Amino acid sequence: MTKRTDIHKIMVIGSGPIIIGQAAEFDYSGTQACMALKELGYEVVLVNSNPATIMTDKEIADQVYIEPITYQFVSQILRKELPDAILPTLGGQQGLNMAMELAKSGILEELKIELLGTKLDAIDQAEDREKFRSLMNTLKEPVPESAIVNKMQEAVEAGNKIGYPLIVRPAFTMGGTGGGIADNEQELRQIVDRGLALSPVTQVMLEQSIAGFKEIEFEVMRDANDNAMVVCGMENFDPVGIHTGDSIVYAPIQTLSDREFQMLRDVALKIIRALKIEGGCNVQLALDPKSFQYFVIEVNPRVSRSSALASKATGYPIAKVAAKIAVGLTLDEIINPVTGTTYAEFEPALDYVVCKIPRWPFDKFTKADRLLGTQMKATGEVMAIGRNIEEATLKAVRSLEIGLNYIDEPKLHQISDEDLEEGLVEAKDDRLFYLAEAIRRGMTIDELADKTKINLFFLDKLLHIIEIEDDLKKNINDSEILLNAKKNGFSDKTVAGLWNQTEDQVRKFRTDNKLLPVYKMVDTCAGEFDSETPYFYGTYETENESVVSDKPSILVIGSGPIRIGQGVEFDYATVHSVKAIQKAGYEAIIMNSNPETVSTDFSVSDKLYFEPLTLEDVLNVIELEKPEGVILQFGGQTAINLAEPLLAHGVKVLGTSVEDINRAEDRDEFEKVINNANIAHPQGDTADNAEDALVIAEKVGYPVLVRPSYVLGGRAMEIIHHKGDLDYYMHNAVKASHDHPVLVDHYLIGKECEVDAICDGKDVLIPGIMEHIERAGVHSGDSMSVYPTQHFSQDICDQIVHYTKLLAKDLNCIGMMNIQFVVHEEKVYVIEVNPRASRTVPFLSKVTDIPMAQVATNVILGKTLREQGYQDGLKPAGELVHVKAPVFSFSKLNGVDPLLGPEMKSTGEVMGTDKTFEKALYKAFEGAKLHVPDHGKVLITIRDSDFDEGYQVAKRFRDLGFLLLATGNTADYLSSKGLKVKKLEPKELHQMMLDKEIDVVINTVIDDKDHGEYVRTLAIAHGVTLFTAIDTVFGMLDVLESQSFYTKAL
């Protein structure tokens, strides 16, 4: 077979906004796919609503549409572009679902558009529970029985059919509250009775118990000639029961004998062949640890999160190969890009161990339910490579950036044995730390295996780490013990803690003793063939394979795992910086720890070091590579935090100097800067303790905005109106200290806006001003924003430009900076300056057509803005209006209040572009899945201070013909103003929500006053469109009104 010549134009559907379970990995796979198709000469049309992606860059596809991935818009694009085929298997579940919807609507048939990769019936067979079950029956492959029931009688029937023991899980309850294991019908009746009552959707899931089985995953490929292969097998540290996205995963498989391995490999190949997938597929299996019995848990008929991990773990570019297969090429025709000499028909052999640890958002969502189960909760992940499990695991732990450098969580030292036991059995995000603590307390690994069902092989690795920890403690400054510790992944910082020394002392001792890491290549073939992949990991062995070239190089530090506040936007900027470095004639070297990203695709940079982004690991690479300098502006707070320590170790930090970075980030320093420049800003100060905070608040006046210093994404940020609340916050929400003070600012009510600017020391390029839809008080990352500004006078824009120039120059900015403003009573105040690329860089780059990270990188490397053809000042806006909307993952996270506030909660973003503000807004809402029909029922519950605006909202909805529902005080207030409102009691409300009778929920009450949080949670659980900020509702009303005719009786 060769590539198909009967098709010429192919549409690729992206995965849309980043949500939990569907993250940056699809930017990686989508980008690879588009490039592979273009490479083969096809015309590529891309649709993706997410601007913060490399794949939506103009050069990735021939036609890039940043439009909502909904039937309305995708079908319009299909009619306009008339592609020959659609490739739906590289855009995650979103891409696949869209393709299904298109196919079922008949438009593909009508326009004679073919689905490539996986046929519709195969998608159906894998996705539909019953069809999947029947396929597995045909293949004689066992699947665990399960059923979803809403009534007792259904539960009993299903239970008796499936057989006992059974796991009962009520839907949407905190921590699976009300669930349990039933050994017989009587127990089942008890548990289901309770479960149905507790579940807000009166639903429980029954499942045949396979708890304690090993969870094994295979990434499989197949081509049209029926060649099939396994790219990578992976084994979960956590037994079955925890979503694989929330599990610690090792590659390759560790504890299976070859007989078990081959048995499961056969199953995976049998399934991909039965589904006739042309491309990649993910097969998840459960294996009894005490027999050969296994079950097929799940099949994803597409490229998945796991395939991104498998690609990075093996070096095998699954998405690229899958795209080529989809257009007819076969595995034995495609060259393995890693070796350059062998074919893609090759099952990679690893000679290292990969460890993936999920990154959960519980540092931000402190009230979220942390119990892990079948619903994935992690926002991102880290991967680490080592020559053994210990090394890979400890490297991964220190890549997580959760404030812990090692498997030692000091908070656990004090907990009771009972609490410890609970932490072991009830797996939460921090179980690894509980396991380490249990071993320190002397629990044997056999006991631990018994309690947790985690394989002894893995537990022994943890025991080994703790033994080395003991060895280190007993043998201070022993180079042999240190070498052993380094081989097993211990960081200098951890050793320093155990030796009561500074990290620098340990580093010096280590280097004096010539204990230096070497770098080994990831080559897919365990060294069997010569490879030239520039993809390396560090370890403590004898032979270094990373050859330093003569070409001058620049090191770029990536942004690590994706978390709330530091998302794929930073990877976007990192990749652009790398491109600019290469164009400027340097070798671009990148370091990062995140397997999901484009930046860790080894073909992006000249050299990739897949390493933790700690001072030690970065310095090690710098000492080997001796780059001209390091660029930190694009890697978010992760990279910027390295600026000072790197400088202290004599590393040249390129761009804005470390001293100036500090002047922007340090509160007192920054205060001096703005006072000197005479720039207005909210009054405030830093407090080391509660007393200071109260004094400051008194001085500047309530309400005050409080937050800890040096954080990203507004962690622990709150708006406080009263003294008592401030006192509570200072004592409970933060740990204030002299080194980590809390910022207390007067809170100004007004419109917020922000700019990203690039400065070369002389000129300041301002690509655009972004106006936020929601007023100050909603975190900028959670605000909708519009470019160009819609509601600002020329005078305000002038003030913004003036302040931006002043600040850029006063801070001696070289490269990028981001400034946030609030406009209060026609006056502009500066709220915050970030001396680095911000999360708006991709959005603004796209809408202004200025590749900002590249321009900034060129500036950093010494090329002025004028030399690059840019002018000083604000770039005039074009004719189109662009709206960016945040996207949330609340439905995945029990216990997180969806109310917007100063703490960032969104996981992703979409963009809507059109000729008018209302049309662009509509697209942004549609892209963010905030759909409001043209008539229906609106439920309004608002806080007292919003009553005036709440009335306007209600009135406008009523005028459009919506029926108004409201609770308690809101209902009384609206009635008193003469609106026809139905007042709902909580019970009635619950039932209406269940019956899907409510179309929109507007709810702005804080916490659970007036059942606020309860109603919001219900809305999320039932998928009802929810607004928690009045300004967003005004935006929606503008859209609705613009779409309807004005009707008025005479």
Add this chain to the structure above:
Amino acid sequence: MKRYLVLEDGNIYSGQAFGADANAFGELVFSTGMSGYQESITDQSYNGEILMFTFPLIGNYGINRDDYESITPTCKGVVVHELARRSSNWRMDLSLDDYLKQNNIPGISGIDTRAVTRHIRSKGALKAVLVDEITDTTVSDLQKASLPRDEVATSTTSKAYSVPAIGKKIVLVDFGLKLSILRELSARNFNIVVLPSNSSAEDVLSHDPDGVMLSNGPGDPKDVPTALEMIRGVEKKVPLFGICLGHQLFALANGANTFKMKFGHRGFNHPVRELATGRIDFTSQNHGYAVDRESLKDTDLEVTHEEINDQTVEGIKHEIYPAFSVQYHPDAAPGPHDADYLFDRFMEMIDENKEKGKVSHD
């Protein structure tokens, strides 16, 4: 305890001793398989060789009673990066360390196996020793020492035995037989007689077999000249199927040539294409010699399979007689089961041959 891996080119790697308290001498080879160390260590094709695993963690699931590929392992030594401290698997009987001790095979751990693999990749397979002490003459002794050439004789069964069943009769000539070949044949109900490697054609035919299999085995096929005459005598009479060394011997018997590869193929991920159909299988391989493609030109043999990357001859068949052979292990163990259909094909060949026989008698 310290132990050293010494190569004939003078490279010395130090590590920790495990397994037997003994020295070892052999050719150092590497296998890239990530599982199946039990099967590999007990595979007699490694007779005379020191086996190094490129996967860094070995011993993870211990040793079990079922997965042996021979009763007495004949590999000379084992080189690993890291030996599992605690093995864990429900079938495990003993640890790898204990097993090697029981079978007098020394091992060494703590080696930068990737560095050694890369070294072999550039230098080719090398003679090596595992020793606990280095003396002035360790390297020079190693350079002088010659590798044994009687590996087949030390691997094969000394006496014929049968593995009875009620199916077709097969004579399996044992050159260092992997037990999984017997497993595959037994699974197909073959009534098997296993004969020693030095059996003659008369010996083989005296059992009136429906088919004959030539097993895998260690070393250079040219060290087993007696087998060639036997093969020539048998192939005309009954369907024949050769695996690995059996494949090389089949080629030599029919006038083709074999050569020593630089560092061989050892692992499970070698893709092999069947030329007639385009079908590609991932195969389990363990060979340091291969059939010379050029040498097939003037013979009655033709290439049926090849490795897709380096085009090594992986399978041949006789143009006249019902006889074929493959360089890899369709019996897998360790490695993928992709090619086990070849045993079915052998069975079909036997059936067809019988049908033909009937026709000609009529």
